[in-house]
Amino acid sequence: AQRVTQPEKLLSVFKGAPVELKCNYSYSGSPELFWYVQYSRQRLQLLLRHISRESIKGFTADLNKGETSFHLKKPFAQEEDSAMYYCALSFNSGGGADGLTFGKGTHLIIQP
């Protein structure tokens, strides 16, 4: 079965410092990885996905199949980045749809 691991429950960094949120996965098939973000009092929303290879809000993530990792990075943290971040792996849940297996999430706090 697939698994997503986010080793840090809480990560606190100062504004302007680099941020790296770690994510490791295990999956027998070809992985499709996502980062979802949940700001305070808001719903879970997609931040980025590995196949798009784009930068959103200054965040990037590279899929490393050798290390089975998909770490989220930002060179200079901003206070508005404070949120809960979930790494997720897409899997075929049958019937033409893909379910998501989530990690437990990392609470990112940006200190002023």
Add this chain to the structure above:
Amino acid sequence: DAMVIQNPRYQVTQFGKPVTLSCSQTLNHNVMYWYQQKSSQAPKLLFHYYDKDFNNEADTPDNFQSRRPNTSFCFLDIRSPGLGDAAMYLCATSRGGGYEQYFGPGTRLTVT
């Protein structure tokens, strides 16, 4: 705005008393998902509908059922809630496999 709506946002039920959670969408998406998220845990897929086709995850308890009377609405029924079913229940929609999932705000279920 097109969106995913969940009602109620908070639901309290008694041990063993059937409860129904509601999800509606204005996105006209083919797929509707239900996830369960217990405290400090990752969201876990329970089941999904692709149009009228129901797909149950193998480890979803029989106590959990779902109905989708039309494209816009999907319901989660818990036949006999136990204390261990207290959780946040998230509804999500997507166009299908490979597409982004859009999440509702969730319903927090308390079992007394």
